[in-house]
Amino acid sequence: MAHASPVSPLAPKTTPEVGPVAGVRFATAEAGIRYKGRTDVLLLALDKGTSVAGVFTKSKCPSAPVEWCRDILAKGSARGLVVNSGNANAFTGRKGREATALTAKIAAKALGCREDEVYLASTGVIGEPLDATKYEGVLEETAKRLAPLPWIDPAKAIMTTDTFPKLATAKVKIEGVEVTIAGMAKGAGMIAPDMATMLSFVFTDAAIDAPALQALLSKGVTDSFNAVTIDGDTSTSDTLLLFATGASGAPRISDAKDPRLARFRRALTGVLADLAEQVARDGEGARKLVRIHVTGATSKRSARRIAMSIANSPLVKTAVAGEDANWGRVVMAVGKAGEPAERDRLSISFGPIRVAHEGTRDPSYDEAEVSAYMKNDVIDLTVDLGLGRGADRVMTCDLTKEYVAINGDYRS
Amino acid sequence: MAHASPVSPLAPKTTPEVGPVAGVRFATAEAGIRYKGRTDVLLLALDKGTSVAGVFTKSKCPSAPVEWCRDILAKGSARGLVVNSGNANAFTGRKGREATALTAKIAAKALGCREDEVYLASTGVIGEPLDATKYEGVLEETAKRLAPLPWIDPAKAIMTTDTFPKLATAKVKIEGVEVTIAGMAKGAGMIAPDMATMLSFVFTDAAIDAPALQALLSKGVTDSFNAVTIDGDTSTSDTLLLFATGASGAPRISDAKDPRLARFRRALTGVLADLAEQVARDGEGARKLVRIHVTGATSKRSARRIAMSIANSPLVKTAVAGEDANWGRVVMAVGKAGEPAERDRLSISFGPIRVAHEGTRDPSYDEAEVSAYMKNDVIDLTVDLGLGRGADRVMTCDLTKEYVAINGDYRS
Numbered sequence: 001m002a003h004a005s006p007v008s009p010l011a012p013k014t015t016p017e018v019g020p021v022a023g024v025r026f027a028t029a030e031a032g033i034r035y036k037g038r039t040d041v042l043l044l045a046l047d048k049g050t051s052v053a054g055v056f057t058k059s060k061c062p063s064a065p066v067e068w069c070r071d072i073l074a075k076g077s078a079r080g081l082v083v084n085s086g087n088a089n090a091f092t093g094r095k096g097r098e099a100t101a102l103t104a105k106i107a108a109k110a111l112g113c114r115e116d117e118v119y120l121a122s123t124g125v126i127g128e129p130l131d132a133t134k135y136e137g138v139l140e141e142t143a144k145r146l147a148p149l150p151w152i153d154p155a156k157a158i159m160t161t162d163t164f165p166k167l168a169t170a171k172v173k174i175e176g177v178e179v180t181i182a183g184m185a186k187g188a189g190m191i192a193p194d195m196a197t198m199l200s201f202v203f204t205d206a207a208i209d210a211p212a213l214q215a216l217l218s219k220g221v222t223d224s225f226n227a228v229t230i231d232g233d234t235s236t237s238d239t240l241l242l243f244a245t246g247a248s249g250a251p252r253i254s255d256a257k258d259p260r261l262a263r264f265r266r267a268l269t270g271v272l273a274d275l276a277e278q279v280a281r282d283g284e285g286a287r288k289l290v291r292i293h294v295t296g297a298t299s300k301r302s303a304r305r306i307a308m309s310i311a312n313s314p315l316v317k318t319a320v321a322g323e324d325a326n327w328g329r330v331v332m333a334v335g336k337a338g339e340p341a342e343r344d345r346l347s348i349s350f351g352p353i354r355v356a357h358e359g360t361r362d363p364s365y366d367e368a369e370v371s372a373y374m375k376n377d378v379i380d381l382t383v384d385l386g387l388g389r390g391a392d393r394v395m396t397c398d399l400t401k402e403y404v405a406i407n408g409d410y411r412s
Numbered sequence: 413m414a415h416a417s418p419v420s421p422l423a424p425k426t427t428p429e430v431g432p433v434a435g436v437r438f439a440t441a442e443a444g445i446r447y448k449g450r451t452d453v454l455l456l457a458l459d460k461g462t463s464v465a466g467v468f469t470k471s472k473c474p475s476a477p478v479e480w481c482r483d484i485l486a487k488g489s490a491r492g493l494v495v496n497s498g499n500a501n502a503f504t505g506r507k508g509r510e511a512t513a514l515t516a517k518i519a520a521k522a523l524g525c526r527e528d529e530v531y532l533a534s535t536g537v538i539g540e541p542l543d544a545t546k547y548e549g550v551l552e553e554t555a556k557r558l559a560p561l562p563w564i565d566p567a568k569a570i571m572t573t574d575t576f577p578k579l580a581t582a583k584v585k586i587e588g589v590e591v592t593i594a595g596m597a598k599g600a601g602m603i604a605p606d607m608a609t610m611l612s613f614v615f616t617d618a619a620i621d622a623p624a625l626q627a628l629l630s631k632g633v634t635d636s637f638n639a640v641t642i643d644g645d646t647s648t649s650d651t652l653l654l655f656a657t658g659a660s661g662a663p664r665i666s667d668a669k670d671p672r673l674a675r676f677r678r679a680l681t682g683v684l685a686d687l688a689e690q691v692a693r694d695g696e697g698a699r700k701l702v703r704i705h706v707t708g709a710t711s712k713r714s715a716r717r718i719a720m721s722i723a724n725s726p727l728v729k730t731a732v733a734g735e736d737a738n739w740g741r742v743v744m745a746v747g748k749a750g751e752p753a754e755r756d757r758l759s760i761s762f763g764p765i766r767v768a769h770e771g772t773r774d775p776s777y778d779e780a781e782v783s784a785y786m787k788n789d790v791i792d793l794t795v796d797l798g799l800g801r802g803a804d805r806v807m808t809c810d811l812t813k814e815y816v817a818i819n820g821d822y823r824s
Contacts, residue, residue: 059747093771126740127773234748318820328538335471336646359505361539401813408730
């Protein structure tokens with residue numbers, strides 16, 4: 001790791017107790033993908049009957065593992081997951097495809113399943129061929145050590161420059177049977193010369209058919225992972241997978257709209273939102289978590305675009321880093337979003353303090369009060385367009401010199 | 413000014429000798445818009461018969477002066493230009509409109525012209541009402557000092573945190589009559605709590621009717637100012653105006669496609685490109701100028717979008733700051749642009765060194781050679797998509813800790 005950064009000041013105070021999830025076992029190993037003597041591979045085994053859903057990067061140049069997962073997702077069943085660090089297997093062309101195929105073959109043999117039931121995710125250096133022959137023997141040995149606990153182990157194994165492991169969990173009942181949801185994520189991390197990559201894996205012992213699971217995940221991701229931005233840069237490797245083992249004994253459900261899933265749906269959304277917020281809290285160099293609330297837009301879609309324009313604005317993010325309630329830059333970011341907006345109807349608040357109203361500075365606001373508010377770790381920025389009922393919320397972090405140092409200094 | 417930064421290391425070695433342009437006179441004054449004892453207003457007078465064209469910010473929340481200029485542009489004739497610093501007159505609602513009207517009224521009286529012949533541009537703090545009564549007497553006095561030289565004065569007067577004045581000029585003949593083009597620009601500047609603003613004013617003594625002038629400017633801006641990005645943040649005040657006084661005695665031309673304008677068109681494009689490059693060279697905290705060339709795209713429009721995605725990527729820009737030929741991040745930025753791209757056809761070069769080819773690392777490139785190249789002040793980054801004939805070029809600068817300091821530190 002290029003930087004041994006201190007733990008983010010925005011890290012949760014405690015790591016939650018997570019798992020076990022019936023039907024999920026795992027173990028980590030050293031395969032020597034890039035460095036010797038370092039844990040660099042996570043093997044997860046899933047019980048027979050596990051269904052799977054996935055959401056991936058929208059990049060037009062996705063990594064080989066992303067292409068592999070997309071291809072096999074139509075089958076809808078999963079028995080294994082292999083996650084490695086040290087090599088992203090991205091921009092590796094034909095060799096990349098050969099590496100994914102060989103990894104799946106070795107893992108399938110170790111787990112006793114089909115190759116198209118093995119999901120893959122990689123993070124690390126890009127453009128270098130991944131030598132999957134290094135998994136030979138290693139995964140077989142690892143499979144013998146598979147265990148249902150402790151979940152902190154895989155959460156740590158997938159970290160790169162994350163400064164804390166990211167875990168979230170919830171328990172709900174489906175027709176009286178308790179089911180568990182547990183997930184882990186890694187955020188924007190860096191191994192020279194790598195790129196930021198978001199990976200998240202969520203597991204449940206509920207029994208939900210793959211199409212319903214996909215519907216739940218696709219909906220759940222909108223207001224969680226898709227509502228988080230660190231720097232507007234989309235990785236070639238972003239991967240979010242949801243596995244349902246069915247091992248809880250809860251009744252099998254095949255329709256995402258089944259009313260028996262109401263609580264599960266809320267709990268899943270909660271776990272995804274929790275993990276996504278942890279990713280924002282661990283943004284590179286982040287010192288402040290910024291929650292951007294847009295209301296009064298002409299639609300939710302328009303509110304999302306305006307919120308993202310604000311969240312990705314370097315001028316807004318550096319102002320927050322400087323503890324400056326610079327609403328002029330917020331106006332700028334609203335204006336450049338290209339969405340319906342009328343200056344004379346715009347209101348802007350930092351926390352409870354309205355600083356601008358109806359297209360002009362709010363004469364009643366107290367500069368000392370808003371300056372004191374900006375010293376908080378978590379900043380709520382609210383923009384009301386005054387046009388309609390469209391509302392949305394996204395999360396980001398501030399842009400600090402440390403971000404530039406992490407991403408620009410490591411070769412100097 | 414919050415920061416007295418040293419002159420950008422990318423500044424041109426010499427300031428060009430510019431002007432006079434027949435029919436253009438100017439003077440600067442202290443109006444006390446925000447601070448006392450400081451030059452803060454530029455008054456320009458244009459001879460009778462001057463035609464005008466303009467291009468403005470696409471922001472949905474433009475400043476009051478931008479709205480004023482847009483409104484009067486249809487008339488097509490100009491006699492004056494008033495530029496002030498200290499107050500951007502943006503996000504000032506009804507009061508902002510009253511201030512522009514009063515400024516035009518006072519300037520029109522001082523210059524002896526109609527109010528709708530007076531163009532306005534403002535830069536400085538936003539959200540504070542601009543007290544235009546401060547111009548009373550001042551503009552009248554200033555009008556008595558109007559002179560055709562020296563052009564360095566107005567170029568300096570419009571600077572905010574620009575570290576050098578930006579001037580460019582060219583001379584061409586139209587039917588044997590020499591005409592001059594001369595322009596000035598200010599770049600991404602900052603007066604706390606202001607925002608970046610690009611202003612540029614270009615003048616010629618050629619005689620060109622307003623519709624033709626507008627066509628020339630709209631075309632010329634595409635590959636100059638619109639091809640430059642510092643941080644992807646669009647100001648509420650961006651203003652580019654082109655005035656043609658006709659005072660050279662060259663024949664009046666009413667059609668932008670008139671073959672007699674061929675040389676003029678090229679010269680104008682050159683002046684705009686020169687000024688735009690100077691803006692990029694003076695980007696906040698910039699240590700390197702980055703020229704991004706995209707070839708082989710499916711269209712020029714697609715090439716532009718891909719180039720802008722690379723130019724606005726914080727991860728690419730921090731890598732350049734760190735003198736790291738991180739082509740993995742370039743792949744990422746190509747991938748996130750959402751435009752047609754195929755990993756297996758992609759080639760990437762830094763300067764003359766091809767680092768990636770056909771979707772994988774170019775095995776022949778020498779890491780030491782590319783590291784040496786990255787130490788240059790000007791970096792040429794070429795991406796070939798291998799799909800079609802669409803090509804484009806944009807310019808940006810690197811993202812340094814100094815950018816964060818300029819925009820984030822001034823309140824601390």
